[in-house]
Amino acid sequence: MTKRAIDKVLVANRGEIACRIVRACRKLGLASVAVYSEADAGALHVELADAACAIGPSDARDSYLRADKLLDAARRSGADAVHPGYGFLSERPSFATAVTEAGLVWIGPSAENIADMGDKERARVLATRCGVPIVPGSGRFDAPDLAGIEDAAAQVGYPLLVKASAGGGGIGMRRVDEVSALRATALATQSMAAKAFGDGTVYLERCIPVARHVEVQVFGFGDGRAVHFHERDCSTQRRFQKIIEESPAPGLPASIRERMADAALRLCTAQRYEGAGTVEFIVDATSFEFFFLEMNTRIQVEHPVTEMNTGRDLVALQIDFARGALEGLEQGAIASRGHAIECRIYAENPAKHFLPSPGTLERFALPSQSAHVRIDTGYRAGDRVTHFYDPLIAKLVCHGDDRTEAIERMLDALLRTDITGVATNVAFLRATLSHPDFRAGGVSTGFVDAHRAELVERKAA
Amino acid sequence: MAIIEIRTDITGTVWKVLKQVGDTVEEDEPILILESMKMEIPVAAPERGIVEAIHVQEGETASEGSVVARIKA
Numbered sequence: 001m002t003k004r005a006i007d008k009v010l011v012a013n014r015g016e017i018a019c020r021i022v023r024a025c026r027k028l029g030l031a032s033v034a035v036y037s038e039a040d041a042g043a044l045h046v047e048l049a050d051a052a053c054a055i056g057p058s059d060a061r062d063s064y065l066r067a068d069k070l071l072d073a074a075r076r077s078g079a080d081a082v083h084p085g086y087g088f089l090s091e092r093p094s095f096a097t098a099v100t101e102a103g104l105v106w107i108g109p110s111a112e113n114i115a116d117m118g119d120k121e122r123a124r125v126l127a128t129r130c131g132v133p134i135v136p137g138s139g140r141f142d143a144p145d146l147a148g149i150e151d152a153a154a155q156v157g158y159p160l161l162v163k164a165s166a167g168g169g170g171i172g173m174r175r176v177d178e179v180s181a182l183r184a185t186a187l188a189t190q191s192m193a194a195k196a197f198g199d200g201t202v203y204l205e206r207c208i209p210v211a212r213h214v215e216v217q218v219f220g221f222g223d224g225r226a227v228h229f230h231e232r233d234c235s236t237q238r239r240f241q242k243i244i245e246e247s248p249a250p251g252l253p254a255s256i257r258e259r260m261a262d263a264a265l266r267l268c269t270a271q272r273y274e275g276a277g278t279v280e281f282i283v284d285a286t287s288f289e290f291f292f293l294e295m296n297t298r299i300q301v302e303h304p305v306t307e308m309n310t311g312r313d314l315v316a317l318q319i320d321f322a323r324g325a326l327e328g329l330e331q332g333a334i335a336s337r338g339h340a341i342e343c344r345i346y347a348e349n350p351a352k353h354f355l356p357s358p359g360t361l362e363r364f365a366l367p368s369q370s371a372h373v374r375i376d377t378g379y380r381a382g383d384r385v386t387h388f389y390d391p392l393i394a395k396l397v398c399h400g401d402d403r404t405e406a407i408e409r410m411l412d413a414l415l416r417t418d419i420t421g422v423a424t425n426v427a428f429l430r431a432t433l434s435h436p437d438f439r440a441g442g443v444s445t446g447f448v449d450a451h452r453a454e455l456v457e458r459k460a461a
Numbered sequence: 462m463a464i465i466e467i468r469t470d471i472t473g474t475v476w477k478v479l480k481q482v483g484d485t486v487e488e489d490e491p492i493l494i495l496e497s498m499k500m501e502i503p504v505a506a507p508e509r510g511i512v513e514a515i516h517v518q519e520g521e522t523a524s525e526g527s528v529v530a531r532i533k534a
Binding site: 059347348355356357358387388389390391 | 470471472473474496497498499500502522525
């Protein structure tokens with residue numbers, strides 16, 4: 001392992017994750033440099049860091065997404081390393097390369113790792129090559145040719161989805177339950193896709209009607225060795241965005257969890273993965289069959305869930321690995337204890353289809369932190385939550401000896417959360433945690449949509 | 462014919478203006494799309510009409526409650 005001295009870290013992000021990284025730097029005795037856009041001039045992450053550099057206008061495209069301005073800030077401040085956090089430029093291989101070429105230490109996976117996993121097709125090929133199951137799919141059918149589609153469908157298995165190659169985010173997708181409906185649906189999808197996207201190509205993919213989203217936290221050493229920090233269940237989502245994450249995944253048999261962790265490690269080994277990453281799986285809620293979705297090559301929003309359960313500081317590990325100071329991280333010593341849950345508090349209005357709610361935080365009272373309650377936020381009372389950035393205003397993370405205790409602590413923590421000036425999902429989170437299906441454990445990704453009206457109305461028990 | 466003012470209920474950056482003055486819009490058809498907190502939010506015509514004026518440009522901030530367009534219905 002090459003030792004690379006780091007004294008000062010440029011935190012190329014904002015909000016709670018920037019604050020989180022600044023804290024890790026302080027713990028390791030390193031100086032930190034914040035960057036800020038015009039809208040963030042007085043933000044908490046700027047106040048917490050040892051130094052700060054302005055990087056331009058509020059629109060992220062003109063500030064947090066500008067590699068040249070971030071590198072300039074690093075040069076001006078004398079930083080010798082860059083931590084990208086999540087989002088923004090964290091998964092751009094070109095940024096990782098530019099940081100390294102500027103003579104700075106990149107605190108994250110190699111540009112090659114990021115590129116390999118960022119290309120979804122390449123990631124699927126790599127996963128298949130190392131025996132990690134992927135959602136069964138077919139080759140492409142160019143409009144109007146459907147020759148051999150019945151055989152392809154039989155191989156994929158029913159129910160399946162006919163998907164437009166040029167579609168995305170659920171658009172251009174139709175479900176087929178049996179062969180009798182296959183040809184007509186495929187033709188209709190081809191014709192719709194040709195009109196909507198100018199490309200009528202379709203393919204088939206197995207539909208997993210009731211699915212859970214479970215991911216494995218991994219850490220690679222760049223030489224083919226890697227360890228995992230167990231899994232997180234992130235099935236509670238609204239509009240494809242996670243709102244509650246927990247670990248361990250409730251009701252998932254230990255044998256399945258082990259197999260998922262093994263699969264995640266094989267993927268790390270095959271690509272000589274460096275540093276922290278997350279391997280995401282879609283899990284059939286009934287059969288527990290699991291399939292690789294994608295790998296996120298960065299620290300994840302929900303990493304505190306894992307930190308609460310394992311007692312490990314993942315951001316500090318990232319920094320130590322980047323400077324060649326990481327020693328003695330053995331799989332056997334990474335135990336998951338008890339149960340941890342994270343709730344994401346968003347400035348949004350659940351009653352209005354989760355419409356964002358920018359504004360000024362008139363009251364922003366959060367529960368006290370303790371051994372069982374952790375709060376990650378980038379805001380204080382009086383701060384403006386602007387429309388320029390994502391609506392995440394705080395993460396509450398609670399730990400208990402078991403799931404029930406963790407949920408009870410979270411309900412109590414949410415009760416002590418008093419935020420005014422913007423609409424929030426606090427009451428919605430309490431209603432979700434109190435719902436009998438959630439309490440029973442193992443809800444699917446469709447849970448929030450199926451119960452939205454009830455959860456908006458419902459008062460937490 | 463009545464002039465209807467179209468207001469936004471949310472502050473956001475004008476991402477795309479989809480209609481021009483003189484265009485016909487159907488009920489619930491988006492006139493422009495705002496971007497707020499990483500979400501795309503369409504601002505639609507409340508009824509069928511002809512676009513009389515568009516008061517914002519792409520890249521501008523539209524504040525909550527402000528009039529972004531007028532239609533003749």
